[in-house]
Amino acid sequence: MEQVMKDTTANPAPLGLFGFGMTTILLNIHNAGFFDLNAMIMGMGIFFGGTQQVIAGIMEWKKGNGFAMAAFTSYGFFWLSLVALWLLPLMGVNKPDGASMGCYLGMWGLFTFAFFIGTLNGNTIGKLIFGSLVILFGLLSAASFTGSEQIHTIAGYEGILCGFFAFYEAAAIVINEKLGKQVLPL
Numbered sequence: 732m733e734q735v736m737k738d739t740t741a742n743p744a745p746l747g748l749f750g751f752g753m754t755t756i757l758l759n760i761h762n763a764g765f766f767d768l769n770a771m772i773m774g775m776g777i778f779f780g781g782t783q784q785v786i787a788g789i790m791e792w793k794k795g796n797g798f799a800m801a802a803f804t805s806y807g808f809f810w811l812s813l814v815a816l817w818l819l820p821l822m823g824v825n826k827p828d829g830a831s832m833g834c835y836l837g838m839w840g841l842f843t844f845a846f847f848i849g850t851l852n853g854n855t856i857g858k859l860i861f862g863s864l865v866i867l868f869g870l871l872s873a874a875s876f877t878g879s880e881q882i883h884t885i886a887g888y889e890g891i892l893c894g895f896f897a898f899y900e901a902a903a904i905v906i907n908e909k910l911g912k913q914v915l916p917l
Contacts, residue, residue: 738794742908745901747787747803752897754780754810755890762871763887773814781810798849809839833876840868854917856900863893 754775761768784807791799816835820826827835847861870886873879903915 740790740794742904743787743790743794743803744799745904746790747784747799747807748897748901748904750779750781750783750787751803751806752894752899752901755894755897757894759867759887759890759894761887762883762890764884768817773817776810776814781807781814783807784810798846802846805842829875829878833872836868836872836875840865840872843868856896856903856917860893860896860900863889863896867893 754772757775758772760766761772784803786807788800788802788804788807791803816827816832843861843864847858847865850857850861867886867890870882870889874883874886899915900917903917906915907913907917
């Protein structure tokens with residue numbers, strides 16, 4: 732007779748969602764024009780948005796959740812690559828121009844659209860996170876291609892909303908699990 736072991740490991744989703752949500756909010760407060768790009772955003776991108784999400788993705792792999800594993804590890808490496816795009820020019824590598832950043836952000840939008848399709852049979856908040864993230868990448872890509880500060884500012888406000896959706900889901904999972912009942916709907 733085969734013995735089945737119960738998975739008693741913690742849910743890694745809040746870890747990744749908080750990392751994504753908080754870093755996305757802070758970057759998009761910058762995109763909306765409230766402060767300059769600075770070390771705070773880069774530090775968040777490297778550690779909380781980047782490394783933390785990769786760790787959460789590896790933990791999701793261990794739990795057998797392929798969607799969350801691919802999402803968290805990919806977006807964690809997105810943050811690490813974005814910070815690299817900001818820092819590599821300081822080492823003599825050419826700074827990305829509007830066309831290359833437009834392509835970069837557009838590819839991330841296409842990638843995210845595939846994940847959005849994967850959320851269509853899931854909970855509402857998952858659809859809101861990935862749907863708003865598709866829009867965010869589309870706006871940021873358009874702003875890069877056109878050089879439009881107005882589109883970039885609009886993207887910033889939309890990105891703040893996207894980040895808050897992820898933050899809400901993380902908070903809801905933590906609060907609901909801790910209290911043993913659904914207090915915040917997902």
